[in-house]
Structures are given as structure tokens and as C-alpha cells.
Amino acid sequence: MTVRVMLVDDQDVVRAGLRLLLNGRGELEVVAEATDGQEVLETAIRHRPDVIVMDVRMPAIDGVDAIGRLRTRWPGDLGPCPAVLVLTAFDLDSYVSAALRAGADGFLLKTSTPDELATGIRVVAAGESILTPRITRRVIRQYVGAAPPVAGSYTAAAGGEKHSDSAVTAARERLTELTERELAVLHLIALGQSNQEIATRLGLSEPAVKSRVARLLGKLGLNNRVQAAIVAYESGIATFSTG
Template structure:
């Protein structure tokens, strides 16, 4: 099955380079491009890609706002919403924090190797988060140290509420009481950036069983994706005992 990708970046040369990387892979194809967030949302609804590769800093509607609009307002009759893979020049960019809150499935640095970029698209398309332990753990650590209002909205962004901001919904470690002991084990490994395959190996489960447990965790915690689950685990202090 070919993964359909929409590229969003305000620089023509960047889009051309990304297209060249993806179009060389038999399982990946670029179905469209957009130069700003507003056009990205329009193109996504029209083209219905599997993955949107979204730049952060763009004129007009930036990548954070576009991610929030795209995922929050996706038409009910348009099928599943695309996964969003955020691109950034800086690994500690506050706009990325807000984009993850808005429901993006992961992020990648623009200077990442070509094969890593292609693999990130595959991972996101498969429903997993791009949680590289070496970078994402540091990003989440910085993110959780930010003031709540600043973390939830980001500079100039209007997208996404914090993971524990739902009305009447417990936050922090109290929300983890909704999970079984085994689900907590799975959540811990998700927060550490492990793939379903690695989680299955470490816990002696099948990949299908891990996928089912991750989906159940997201439903019980009222989250959209694994990135938000990882952020919640960090906020709740799960990694520190």
C-alpha cells in the first residue's frame, strides 16, 4: 500500500528536496504541496493524504494553527484525518510543543538524514508517534517545565488544549488510576519512545496486543495519540516513580 503525503513548507527548495526523498521510495508518494497553513488545510481536505508533513514557521497561518484546524475540524464524511508529522529547524522550538498538543503525531528536525525522514513518515502513517528517545524525551522534558498556559497555546498559536484540560477530567497522576497495571507498563514504554515491536518484546506480548492496549490507553485517558500519552506520563511523574 502506497502512503500518500502532503508537503507543507513556505520554501520551494525545501519542498523540492522533501519530494525528492519521498518519491524515490516505492511505498511513498507526494500527492500535493502547500506553502502555508491555510492552503495546507484546504489541500488536505481535497487530497485526503495519509500524512501531512508540516513546517512550523510559515507566514500567515503557521504550522501549529494549521495542525489544530486540520485535526479539530476534519469533516466527518472525509474518512480518517491524516497524521501530521511536524518539521522544525530547532529541536526545542516552542511552536512544536503546541503542535504536539494540537494532535500532531510527532516531529522531526529538518537536518535529519533522508532515510530517517522517510521512515518517520512510515511510522506516523502506521499510527505510531515519531518519538525518537534521543530528541523527543528532551523536548517533552522542556515542554512539561513550561507554564501551563504557555505550553498549551504556544506563541501566537490558537491550537490545542493541554492533555489534562478537559472539563471535569482529572489531571496528572490521578488520570493514571484509570489504567490497569499492565496498561501502565505499556504507557511507561510509550513515554520512553519505544515502538510497538520493542514494547511487545520487553513485555512478552504480541504486537497486535500492544497496539490494542495502546488504543485502549488513549481512549481511557481521552487522548488523541501516543505523543500526548507520553506528555501525560511525563507530567504525571511516571518516569520518575
């Protein structure tokens, strides 16, 4: 099955290089491009990609705001919103955390290898999440060590702009709606386990785990597994001693 990809980067040479790289792999096809965050929603609606590979720092509207707009304004009658894989040169906690809270499904650096990028695209297209390994625990520690956010609060991005994290806050208040088995799945998601690994741990089939993950994300009102992991650590369902 071919994964349809949209590229979002303000640098022409970067988009050209990525297009050449990805189209050289039979299972990936670049179907659309945008030069800044302002074009993302309209272009995505027109071309319906499976995955959007997006830079963070762009003129007009940055990647974080573009992700937020995409998540909140995507027409429900078009089916699922495209997955978003952030690809940036900036290894900064403020960028990573703001992008993840806005609804990014993964975060890779532009120093990643072509194989790592292709794998990342396939992973988020399959409904899972991916982060550069050294970023994951650092970002979550930032939030576990900080005071819990309040409803309507905002997380500042590196450029000084602010982005809502109310979805994550609201999700923490809905944890009581989860079943015991869904809480177990949430805990394992927070530990970074894949659907296959969760299935093995809980004695379930992989399709059953995929269904449970989708259901718990729906109950919590979250976009992806990364946001779920942040909720699990913030609420104490997962801790660094168990991770």
C-alpha cells in the first residue's frame, strides 16, 4: 500500500531533496507541498495525504500553529485527519513539546538517515508515534517535573508564541472513563511500546490492541499516542521508575 505524503517546508531545496528521496521508495509518494503553515490546511484538504512531513520554523504561521489548525479545523466528513511527522533541524524542548501538545504524531531531526525518515513516515501512517529516542524522556521529564497545566493554559514555543494544551489537560480529567484494561494499555503506550509489544504483554491480538488504543484516544479526546503518554506521566499512571 502506497503512503501519500505532503511536504511542508519554506526552503525549496529541502522540499526538492525530500521529494527525490521519498519518491525513490516504491511505498511512498509525495502528492503535495506547501511553503508555510498558512497553506497547510487548504492544501491537505485538496490532496488528502496520509502523512504530512512538516518543519517547525516557517514564516507567517509556524508548524505548531499549523498542526493546531489542522487538528481543530479538519472536516470530519473527509475521514481521519492526516498524521503529522515533524522534521526539523532544531532539537529544542520548547519546539518538541509545543508540537506534540498541538497534535504531532512524531518528531525527527533533519539529521535522521533516509531509512529513519521512511520508517517514521510508515509508523505514523500506521497510527503509531515516533520520536528521536534522546528527545522522548527529556520532553516528558519537563512536564512531569513542572506544575500540572490548568484548563485554558498555554505552552510557550521557542519564538515566544503561545499554544493551547487544553486537550491534554481535559484528557487527564477523563481518565476515570477508562476501563482497567484501557488503563493498562495507556501505561504501556507511555513506556513506548508498540501495538505488537502491547499485544504480547496483555495476551491480546494486535488488531484488538489497535482497536483499544483508538477507543481510549477517543474517550480522552486526544489525537495520538504521544499526547496519551504525556497524560499518563502527568497523572502518575506511568513513572520513570517503571519506564
